[in-house]
Amino acid sequence: MAHPQAVSIFHGPLMRQAALDSVKKLSPRLMVRNPVMFVVEVGSVLTTLLWLRDLLAPAAGSAAWFSGAVTLWLWFTVLFANFAEALAEGRGKAQAAALRGLRKETMARKLVDGREVATPASDLRKDDVVVVEAGQLIPGDGEVIEGIASVDESAITGESAPVIRESGGDRSAVTGGTKVLSDRLVIRIGVNPGESFLDRMIGLVEGARRQKTPNEIALHVLLCGMTIIFLIACVTLVPFGIYSGLRISVTVIVALLVCLIPTTIGGLLSAIGIAGMDRLIRHNIIPMSGRAVEAAGDVDTILLDKTGTITLGNRMASELVPAPGVTAEALAEAAQLASLADETPEGRSVVVLAKEKFGLRGRDLAHVPATFVPFTAQTRMSGADLDGRSIRKGAADAIHKHVSALGGVMPIEVEQHVTRIAQSGGTPLAVSEGARVLGVIHLKDTVKGGLKERFDKFRSMGLRTVMITGDNPLTAAAIAAEAGVDDFLAQATPEDKLRLIRNEQGKGKLVAMTGDGTNDAPALAQADVAIAMNTGTQAAKEAGNMVDLDSNPTKLLEVVEVGKQLLMTRGCLTTFSIANDVAKYFAIIPALFLAVFPEIAPLDIMRLASPESAILSAVIFNALVIVALIPLALRGVRYRPLGAAALLRRSLLVFGLGGVVAPFVGIKAIDVVLAGLGLT
C-alpha cells in the first residue's frame, strides 16, 4: 500500500471522481440520509418547476432569469455538499484499492499430517497449519507456533524496518500479505476466508465508516429541529406578507429558507466524520468504529504501560549487592542460575552481568539438571530448583513473602538497598536460596526523552496520565516523577488494571489504554478507547477498538487529538452556520419589504442593489461558503491544548463573531460583482 500520506486531498483524479460522485449522490434515496440537504434538494426541484413555468408562461412580477439563477445556485448548494462528502470518501476508496492489491493470490504450503500440500491462500480455513520460509508471503492471519523469523510488514504498516515474529509470548501474531525475510515459520491460521485483518481494513476504509456516530446523530437532530423552525418562520412569512400587502413568491421563500437552514454544517457534517477517521488512518491507526474516534475526544484518563511506552525498552542489570555474610560471587552465581531460563531481556542482562563482572560462564540449559520455575504475574518470582537448592529471583516483597513462608527473614541491610535502588528509579530484584536472602540485583530503567513535554500537554488538555507497572511502589514513584505522569499503579496484576479502569469509569471518567499482550485483553475490552498494538496477540486486537499498525503506544496523544479535532470541527462549523443567519436576514428581509415600506430604508444597512440581487447574493454566498470550508472540514480545526475555557473563547471569537461578520462582507461583495456584471 502506498504510504497513506501520499494521497492529497486535492489530488486531481480524486477531484474528478468526487465531482462525478457528487452528481450520483443527488439520488433522493441517498439524500434523505441528510435531512438538511434533502430539504435543499426538494426546494431546488420546486424552484426548477417554477422557473420552467416562468419560461413557458411568463407572468408579471416573476422574471425567468431570476428564478433560473436562484434555481441554478440552489442546485450548486446541493452539489457542493455532495462534493465535500465524495471528496472525503475518495481518499478512503483509493486506500482500499491499494489494500486490495495486496490480496493477490498466493499458494500456501499447508501441512497435512506432516506433509506439505500446496493450497491456494484463499482456501485456508481457521486452524489450518502452514509453513512459510524466507522470501514468501504469509498467506493469512494467524499465530506462529514454531520458529522465529524477521518479517517485513511494510505493506500493512508503511514501516520499512522488519519486525521479529516468534512462537509463544506476545510477538506471535502475523498478518496475511506480509513477507517473511529470514528463517522459517510454522503458522496456525486464525481466521476463515473473508475475515482477515486486511479484509476488515478494506471494509473499514470504505464501508463501515458510513455508520453515523452517536454525536453525529445528535447533531443531525439539532439541525433538523432548526430546519423545521426556519421552515415555519419562512412559510408564515407568506401570510404576514399578504397582511402587509406584500406578495412574496415561492422562489423567494425557498431561497430564504435555504439561506437560513444550517446548510454549511449540514453539507459538511458527513465529510467531517469521514475525514476524522481518515486522519487516524494516516497516523496508521485503524479505528474499528467511528464511535471510538468520538470517544477519544472525551478521554479523561490515560493508562500507559511503563515498559516500552515510558521507559526505553528494557531494564538492564547494572549492579549486584550481596546481603551481609554473602560473597558477591555467591550472589552472582545464584542470580545467574535463577536467570538462565529467563528469556526476557532483563533475565539475559543478569546472566551477562554475572559473566562480565565475575567471569561466570553462562551454563547451557541442557547441561544443568534443574527444574526452572517460570515467572507468573501472581507470584512475581522466577527461579530454578537444582541439586536440592531452591533459588528464586523476584520483586523484593515477593521474595520477602517467599522466605518468610519458609521461616527466613529479610535482612535489614537488604531492605535498605532495596529502598535505595527503588528510590533512585531503578528496580531491585531480590535473590534467595531456600529461606535465605542472598542479595539484590539492581535493574536500571531509562525514561524516554521528550515525554515530560507530552505529558504536560496531556495535562493542559485536562487528561490524567496513569503509569502501569509491575514495579514496587518506590521504583514506580521515582520513574513516575521522572517521566512526569500524574499517577501510577505499582505492582499491577491484570486484575489490578481492570479494577483501576472500572474505578475510573465508576467516577464517570472515560479511560484510554494501549495493550498488546493476551493478558491485556480484559482491560482492553473494558476501556473506552483501547488501542491494540499490531504486534500484539490476536486476543488483544479483538478486544481493542483501534489497532495501531506502528505499535507505538505514545500515539494515544494523536488519537485523543484527532477525536477532539473531529468534535471541534463540528461545533465550530455549527456555530458559524447559525451565526451566518444574522447577516442573511439583514440582507434579505429589509430588501424584500422596501417595496411596500420604503421607510425602513435605515434598516437596510447592506444597501444591496435590488431585492433580487440581495436574494441571489445571499444564495450564492451560502453555496460558496460550503466550498470554501471544505478544506477546513477535511483538515479539521486545529486543536490547541489550552484548556476548555480558553479554547471556547477562541472558537467563539473566530467562528461565532467571524460567522456574524463574514457574510456581511461576502454578500456585499457578491452583490457588487453581480451589479458590475450587469446581471441584476
Added chain:
Amino acid sequence: MTANGWIQILFFFGAIALCAKPLGVFLHRVMEGERHFLAGPLGWLERLVYRLGGVSGEEQSWRAYAGGMLAFSAFTLLVTYLIQRLQHVLPFNPQGLGAVEAGSAFNTAASFTTNTNWQGYVGEATMSYLSQMAGLAWHNFISAAAGIAIATALARGLTRKGDGSRWGTIGNFWVDLTRATVYVLLPLCLVIALLFVSQGMIQNLAPYQEVATLEGGKQVIAMGPVASQEAIKQLGTNGGGFFNANAAHPFENPNALTNFLSMFLIFLIPGALTCTFGRMAKDPKQGWALFGAMSLLFLVGAGVTYWAEADGNPILAGLPVSQPIGNMEGKESRFGVANSALYATVTTDASCGAVNSMHDSFTPLGGLVPLFNIQLGEVVFGGVGAGLYGILVMAILSVFIAGLMVGRTPEYLGKKIETREVKLAMLYALVFPLVILAFTAWASVAPYGLSSRNNEGPHGLSEILYAFTSATGNNGSAFAGISANTPFYNTALGLAMLMGRFWMIVPVLAIAGALSGKKAAPPGLGTLPTGGPLFVVLLIGVTVIVGALTFFPALALGPIVEHFLAQAGKVL
C-alpha cells in the same frame, strides 16, 4: 430619562439580587425535604394533605411525574370551567352575575390552569367572588407550585448522581406540589396580603358600592377580595387582575410602595430558584451564571423600554406638542414613565402578565421589548419554575452547540447531552415558533382574526402577534388593543396556552428523567466551564439568536416597520 428613573430601576434589581440567595437556600431545603424553620409550625398541614390525598411520597419516574401533573391539571381545568358555568347558582355572588359564556369559560380555565392568566373577560363584570377565589385565585397557587415542582424535577435530573440506568427518578409530583404551596406560597402570601391591605388595597366580600360623584352623577364602584388575590397574582407570576385594568386600578395597586412590591414579588421566586439550582448542583456558581444571564437580558430590556418611552412618541415629534416626560399615553400618572417601562419589562420577562400601563400604547420599540421578552421563551427570570426550566433547556442547547467547540462530546454538569436529550430539547424549542407563528399567520389573513384588531397596518399585526405570543408564553399580558373575547380568539388562544404549557413541560420532564439516570463525569480542565462569565455570554447569545432568528420576519413586519413609519411621521 432621569437619574431618578435609573435609580429606581437599579434599586429594584438590587433588591432582587439580595433576596435570591436567602430565599433560594430556603427553597432548596423545602423542596429536598431538609430541615427548615417552617417545618415545625406548618408540618401538620403537609402531613394532612398527604393523608387526605393518600400520597405515599415515593420517587417517581418522569412518566409517573408527568402523568400526575397532567391528570391534576386536567382535573383542575374542569373544576374551574364548571365553577364559572355554574356561578349563578353558587354562593358568593352578591351582584347576581350570570353564568360565564362557554368559550370564555374554557379560555379562562385554560388560562389560569396554565399560569397564563390571559383575561378575555372583564373581571368585575363577569366573575362572581366565588369564581374569583375558588376558580381563579386557587389556580394562582397550584399552577405556580406546579411550576416550582417541574423546575425542581429538572434540576434533580441534572444534579443527581445517576447509576447509569436509562431513565432515573425525579422526585414525587404530589410532594413537590404540596411543599411548594404549604411552605413557600401560602405563608408568603399571608404576609404580603396584609401588607397590601395596610397600603389601601381592598379586601371584602361586599356588594359593589354606588356612590354619588361631585358632579352629582352616580358611579358603581367594584369591590371584592382583592389583596388576597393580588399577593399570589404577583408572587406566582400569574398576573390575572381582579379588575380589568389590572395593576393600573387604584384598588389593585394603590401607591408607589405596592407598585414596587408588585414588581419585586414577580422576580422574587424566579430569581431565587437559580440559587436553588446552584445549591442542588453543589456549585453556587452554576446558579449565579443563570442569574447573570437573566440579569443582563433584563437590564438591557428595561433600559431599551425606558429609553424608548422616555423619548416620547415619534409621531408627535413634528407637531407642536411637547412631551417633556416622554410617552404618557396609556400610563398612570401615579407611576410615570420609568416605573411603567420597568413594570412592562418585568411582567414580560417573567411570565406574569400583570400590567400597570397599556402596552398597546407604548412606542413601537417600547412595545417590541415586552413582545420579544416573551418570545425569548420566558427565560429572563421567567415564570415561577417555568423560567428556570426554560433557561436550563436553553443551557442544554448552548452546551450542545458550543460544547463541541472544546473538543468533547457535550456535557452539562458532567451529564452527557446525547441524541435523546437534544431531541427532547428541540421538541421544546419547536413549540414557540409552531404555535405562535402558525396561529398568528392564520389570524392575520382570516376575517374573524382581523376583525378584533383595534388598529390597521403594522400595529394591528403586532396586536395579533402579541396575543398569541402572550398566550403561548403563558404570560397573559395583552396589547390591550385586541378584542379577544370572540369565539375564534377564545378557542385559539385557549389552545395556544395549553400547548405552550403542556407541550413544553412534558419534554422537560422527559429530559429530567433521561438525565437523572446518567452518571456525571467530574469536571476537569477539558470540560466546558458552565459557571463563569464566558458561559453567561454564550447562553445569552444562543437565547437571543434563537429567538431573533425565529421571530425576526414577523417582528420586522410588526413593531419594526411601525417604528420606521413613525420616524417618518406615519402610522400606516
